[in-house]
Amino acid sequence: MYWPIILNPTPNVKPCIKKVFENNNVFCIHDENEVENFTHEFLDGEFWQAQNAVVGTAQGRGTTWFIRYQNKDWVLRHYYRGGMIGKFNKDSYIYQGIDKTRAAQEFELLNHMRSLMLPVPKPIAYRVIKNGLFYKADILTERICNAQDLVSLLAKQSVDEALWHKIGRVIKQFHQHNIYHHDLNIHNILIDEESRVWIIDFDRGEIRADSTDWKMNNLSRLLRSFNKEKAKLESLHWENSYWELLMNGYKSN
Numbered sequence: 001m002y003w004p005i006i007l008n009p010t011p012n013v014k015p016c017i018k019k020v021f022e023n024n025n026v027f028c029i030h031d032e033n034e035v036e037n038f039t040h041e042f043l044d045g046e047f048w049q050a051q052n053a054v055v056g057t058a059q060g061r062g063t064t065w066f067i068r069y070q071n072k073d074w075v076l077r078h079y080y081r082g083g084m085i086g087k088f089n090k091d092s093y094i095y096q097g098i099d100k101t102r103a104a105q106e107f108e109l110l111n112h113m114r115s116l117m118l119p120v121p122k123p124i125a126y127r128v129i130k131n132g133l134f135y136k137a138d139i140l141t142e143r144i145c146n147a148q149d150l151v152s153l154l155a156k157q158s159v160d161e162a163l164w165h166k167i168g169r170v171i172k173q174f175h176q177h178n179i180y181h182h183d184l185n186i187h188n189i190l191i192d193e194e195s196r197v198w199i200i201d202f203d204r205g206e207i208r209a210d211s212t213d214w215k216m217n218n219l220s221r222l223l224r225s226f227n228k229e230k231a232k233l234e235s236l237h238w239e240n241s242y243w244e245l246l247m248n249g250y251k252s253n
Contacts, residue, residue, distance in 0.1 A: 016111050016123070027098055029107065030125035030140075034072070043127035043138040045076055062091075066143060073143035074124055079103060079136070079203065095135040101128050103137035106202050109179075110141065116177055119170065119198045144200070147192035151229050151236070154186070158237035161245050163195060168249025170197040171222075175215045180208045184218050185225035219250070 014033050021028040021040055030038045041047040045065040048054050055073075056066040061080035067073070079102045080091050098104050103126035110123040122142035129136050150167075153159065167189060174181065181188070182204035190198040208214055223243055230238045 013114050013117060015115075025130040026127065027130070028125060028127045029104070031123065034122065034124045034142075036070075038125065040127055042125060043076065043140060045078075048076070067140075073145050075121070075141050075143045076138065077141075078138050091136050092131070092134040093137070095130055095133055098128060101135060101137055102203055103128055103139045106139055106205065109202050109205050109207070112207070113174075113177075113179060113202075118173060118177065118179070119196060120202070121198070121200055141200075144190050144192060144198050147190040147198060150186040150189040150191060153191055154229075154237045155233060155235070156237075159191075163191070163197075164242055164245035165249030165252065166195070167197050168246040169252060170199070171219070172250045172252075174199065175218070178208050178210050180206050180214060181218060182206075184222045186222070186229060187225070219247075 017032040018029050019032045019038065021030070021038060023040070026040050028038070028040050028043065030042075035042065045054070045063060048065060048067050048069075051069075053067050053069050054065055055068045058064040058066070061082060062078050065076040067076055078091060079093070081089055081093075093102065095101070107123045107126045110120055113120045114122065121144060124140040124142060126139045127137065171184070181199065181202060183201065184199075188199060188201045190200060192198065226238050226243070230236045
């Protein structure tokens with residue numbers, strides 16, 4: 001069996017020790033390696049505000065919370081619906097069992113990818129709150145510190161050919177393991193201060209059967225995001241010729 005070279009392996013990978021918390025309609029799993037004295041309130045942004053542990057936020061469909069707790073840095077996300085459905089149903093999903101919830105699937109996929117030493121955040125905990133036939137969910141993951149997303153980086157400076165190659169090669173590593181990212185875009189690619197490339201936000205990601213079609217669609221979506229951000233910000237350091245550099249890296253593995 002062929003295993004690809006890992007360019008910037010995820011450091012300090014420990015097997016996840018899953019601990020279950022369940023109380024009436026609330027179900028949580030957390031990694032005992034990462035969390036002491038766990039409470040389901042760890043999945044509430046307002047809880048962390050009361051602890052003065054919120055060090056930043058980001059706005060998308062909802063608020064993403066950046067948490068600093070006992071010298072650890074975490075990201076807390078609530079699951080929101082997008083598209084037309086999201087205008088009428090903000091964050092409720094049909095409940096078909098814990099394993100089929102968005103939070104459980106992302107948590108398990110992150111664990112799997114880390115076992116492959118792919119550069120993704122550690123999953124810390126998730127929570128599912130059931131309400132009749134529906135549920136709402138939240139996930140807590142590691143924050144990649146001293147990193148910025150690719151659009152923020154390109155808004156300030158151009159990047160060299162070596163980094164474009166590296167981005168392409170990292171994406172190829174995920175594809176070699178048949179990891180599908182539902183929304184691969186330049187906001188979900190992070191570059192840290194050591195020029196390591198990370199990929200985040202695997203909501204609705206999955207392991208797929210090997211196929212060139214979905215992999216090329218993944219890349220096409222990424223290219224559209226470059227052009228979309230360039231249309232928003234003319235000064236973005238992006239030119240179509242950079243795509244060839246990225247693809248050269250992708251094809252080099």
